[in-house]
Amino acid sequence: MRTGLSASEAQQMILGLTPVLRDERCATANVRGRVLAEDIVASRTLPPWDVSAMDGYAARAEDLAAASRERPLDLPVAFEIPAGAARERALEPGQSARILTGAPLPPGADLIARQEDIDRVGDRIRFYRPHPTGEHVRHAGEDLRVGETVLSSGTVLGPAELGVLASIGRSVVAVYQRPRVAVLSSGDELIEPDGAVEPGRIVSSNSYSLIAQAHEVGADPLYLGIARDRPESLEAALRAGLNGHVLVSSAGVSVGDRDYIRPVLEKLGCELFFWGVRIKPGFPLVFGRFGEDGPLVFGLPGNPVSAMVTFEQFVRPALRKMAGHRALYRPRVQAILTEALHKGAGRLHLVRVTLEAREGRYYARSTGNQSSGVLRSMARANGLLIFPADSEHLPKGSTVQVQVLDSDVLAAPDSGL
Amino acid sequence: MRTGLSASEAQQMILGLTPVLRDERCATANVRGRVLAEDIVASRTLPPWDVSAMDGYAARAEDLAAASRERPLDLPVAFEIPAGAARERALEPGQSARILTGAPLPPGADLIARQEDIDRVGDRIRFYRPHPTGEHVRHAGEDLRVGETVLSSGTVLGPAELGVLASIGRSVVAVYQRPRVAVLSSGDELIEPDGAVEPGRIVSSNSYSLIAQAHEVGADPLYLGIARDRPESLEAALRAGLNGHVLVSSAGVSVGDRDYIRPVLEKLGCELFFWGVRIKPGFPLVFGRFGEDGPLVFGLPGNPVSAMVTFEQFVRPALRKMAGHRALYRPRVQAILTEALHKGAGRLHLVRVTLEAREGRYYARSTGNQSSGVLRSMARANGLLIFPADSEHLPKGSTVQVQVLDSDVLAAPDSGL
Numbered sequence: 001m002r003t004g005l006s007a008s009e010a011q012q013m014i015l016g017l018t019p020v021l022r023d024e025r026c027a028t029a030n031v032r033g034r035v036l037a038e039d040i041v042a043s044r045t046l047p048p049w050d051v052s053a054m055d056g057y058a059a060r061a062e063d064l065a066a067a068s069r070e071r072p073l074d075l076p077v078a079f080e081i082p083a084g085a086a087r088e089r090a091l092e093p094g095q096s097a098r099i100l101t102g103a104p105l106p107p108g109a110d111l112i113a114r115q116e117d118i119d120r121v122g123d124r125i126r127f128y129r130p131h132p133t134g135e136h137v138r139h140a141g142e143d144l145r146v147g148e149t150v151l152s153s154g155t156v157l158g159p160a161e162l163g164v165l166a167s168i169g170r171s172v173v174a175v176y177q178r179p180r181v182a183v184l185s186s187g188d189e190l191i192e193p194d195g196a197v198e199p200g201r202i203v204s205s206n207s208y209s210l211i212a213q214a215h216e217v218g219a220d221p222l223y224l225g226i227a228r229d230r231p232e233s234l235e236a237a238l239r240a241g242l243n244g245h246v247l248v249s250s251a252g253v254s255v256g257d258r259d260y261i262r263p264v265l266e267k268l269g270c271e272l273f274f275w276g277v278r279i280k281p282g283f284p285l286v287f288g289r290f291g292e293d294g295p296l297v298f299g300l301p302g303n304p305v306s307a308m309v310t311f312e313q314f315v316r317p318a319l320r321k322m323a324g325h326r327a328l329y330r331p332r333v334q335a336i337l338t339e340a341l342h343k344g345a346g347r348l349h350l351v352r353v354t355l356e357a358r359e360g361r362y363y364a365r366s367t368g369n370q371s372s373g374v375l376r377s378m379a380r381a382n383g384l385l386i387f388p389a390d391s392e393h394l395p396k397g398s399t400v401q402v403q404v405l406d407s408d409v410l411a412a413p414d415s416g417l
Numbered sequence: 418m419r420t421g422l423s424a425s426e427a428q429q430m431i432l433g434l435t436p437v438l439r440d441e442r443c444a445t446a447n448v449r450g451r452v453l454a455e456d457i458v459a460s461r462t463l464p465p466w467d468v469s470a471m472d473g474y475a476a477r478a479e480d481l482a483a484a485s486r487e488r489p490l491d492l493p494v495a496f497e498i499p500a501g502a503a504r505e506r507a508l509e510p511g512q513s514a515r516i517l518t519g520a521p522l523p524p525g526a527d528l529i530a531r532q533e534d535i536d537r538v539g540d541r542i543r544f545y546r547p548h549p550t551g552e553h554v555r556h557a558g559e560d561l562r563v564g565e566t567v568l569s570s571g572t573v574l575g576p577a578e579l580g581v582l583a584s585i586g587r588s589v590v591a592v593y594q595r596p597r598v599a600v601l602s603s604g605d606e607l608i609e610p611d612g613a614v615e616p617g618r619i620v621s622s623n624s625y626s627l628i629a630q631a632h633e634v635g636a637d638p639l640y641l642g643i644a645r646d647r648p649e650s651l652e653a654a655l656r657a658g659l660n661g662h663v664l665v666s667s668a669g670v671s672v673g674d675r676d677y678i679r680p681v682l683e684k685l686g687c688e689l690f691f692w693g694v695r696i697k698p699g700f701p702l703v704f705g706r707f708g709e710d711g712p713l714v715f716g717l718p719g720n721p722v723s724a725m726v727t728f729e730q731f732v733r734p735a736l737r738k739m740a741g742h743r744a745l746y747r748p749r750v751q752a753i754l755t756e757a758l759h760k761g762a763g764r765l766h767l768v769r770v771t772l773e774a775r776e777g778r779y780y781a782r783s784t785g786n787q788s789s790g791v792l793r794s795m796a797r798a799n800g801l802l803i804f805p806a807d808s809e810h811l812p813k814g815s816t817v818q819v820q821v822l823d824s825d826v827l828a829a830p831d832s833g834l
Contacts, residue, residue: 007834032629044614084606086616101719102606104617143791150793160796163626163721166610167792189501189519193583197461199503200521209580212449229500302518304580313834331827334777348834360751374560375584376567379577407824410748417424417730417765
């Protein structure tokens, strides 16, 4: 087992050992946000034929070549093509046909004159100018053609992709599985939120934050409850989490008397790859895996902020990789630091900041107390400033890198149209 | 009813008529992503007493003032304080006590010496330096104090906020209601995705995109199906949507023979505020409201891209306002245009672009065919470039404003630690 890895080494080691999960076939109605695990090939051409993009009149360009404002040209309305009609009757030279948006062009017609551009005179249509071939026509195959790949494996299925799947009648698609994440807290002092607050007891809030973080990344969390500070209790809780893809525990990973997580994991057959990452908060992170194909294990620190921040940096990218995502990390922006920050060299710090957008620039300010016990500072933060390991001073006004935890902040309050 | 509003006028009119919904009390387990509708006042002080931030030994600073590497100082271990213990026994002068992370400091103790900093010599602890008062102590109230407002009304409930609520034992909170959105398509040519593709028929994909858009914004969509191009069919479908907060229809809003939406809405008692917004795609947008307190109605154009884009610009901000959000709009970034774009003056264009992050800058490129029928171009786009109404040319290399549809794009591929 290695120790004292840099943050980057730890991320690379974790991602190197993280598999992309297998695919499963799901109803298209239930795959919003999932990642496509097959190439989708169009089984239809869309539109299947030339259709009208407007309500108006179908005609032939050659018939209208001589029309002008001074010498308008009248054509009879030979028939009408409602939306949803089949493409049956052909338009003969010298005819026009009433047509509605989405309806198929009759054979022979090659343009649509919008009704705003013509006049109806009795049962004839008056045209005032030549109309070019193709005007207001959506051509067959303009959106997609049979046999064409319309969505590639790896695509995240958002509203537009779901519309495309609907439009070609795909009601079942292959997507990557959602990672199942078992979440556990440990500590004799912990109680559930509805427990009696006796002296010495504190509420186990970590699991609630971690479960919400797992939900946000699209994983499927399972709560294992609170394990007590005895090897048997921890072992029983950990065993219950072994049928998922990832096991996340918080607390119990330091070097204290009661930090049983590591020995219990090893007893259960977990290979531990590292303990201790040169970051703050979150140094005592443990990472392991049960066998070649078994679940990954993340032993997160017990302090609420440390647990959330290490989940962000190490668990979240792994869960995104498992689920088939290509973009594994949070958005990152450059921001201007509104105050000086100092630390010792050696560990990379992730400083909770509030990020503000003003006139096309971002400004970052520390949320204040950076104690890893102060969960409220995490609630106030919408970004994590990356204070590099080797750096000791970040002057006021310097440009810094900030991970964006809440992309709402990237929307300036006045960013309507 | 007004017509020909600018995009900004339309947004302002809509938001001016959009209410913030009432609040409802929900289990904290079910409110992830919702907006808090009450100030949360701490019912507890956290930590409730001074606690140890480390595993180590509690002591009194005044006892250790003379300790040095050359002349270490030994103190007996008088007792042990496990995590979860009550704060009972006091530390007398000249004593130390074994203490675990999270355990309450005994009265009299004012610091924790980490076990890495001391040696255990028989039943005594050897200290090698003075330790300052407060070392490795998390003070009572450091996170929050009874009576303090810890989360304000209007806060979006993410993982950290859910952790804070758990930590003070709040299992029920008041949040703004989720808007219920009824979604309808209309057109005789439309079939459901599993319908038979007869000549002239096309799949109604709009509802699937719009429902996914509603889900993404946290609303609660209801699918009303496909109405046919007859007033009775439309009226029946619209009536079924009137018990929600918002009714969204697509198609039937233009000026064609079969555009019955407007007359049917008026017959049902809907006040129509405007028809037609100077944007492309999406000109024929209709907006109305049923009475003072009734649902808002958005009649979106029928072209798939127009429907999605007008939902983005006009329906989404309204749904966010209803749900209590303060940030109503998408993140917007400045990007460098990689090709020239041209249009006529008069309408604001929303150009589908792919946005790419390179070396701290964003680059925007058109997805190509901007026909509003080409849904696939919407699937390829991760941004909408705002081409202002008055502007006719955007030169290659110019700086443009882009709405970010997929914030993954803001994460450069190499943005690990």
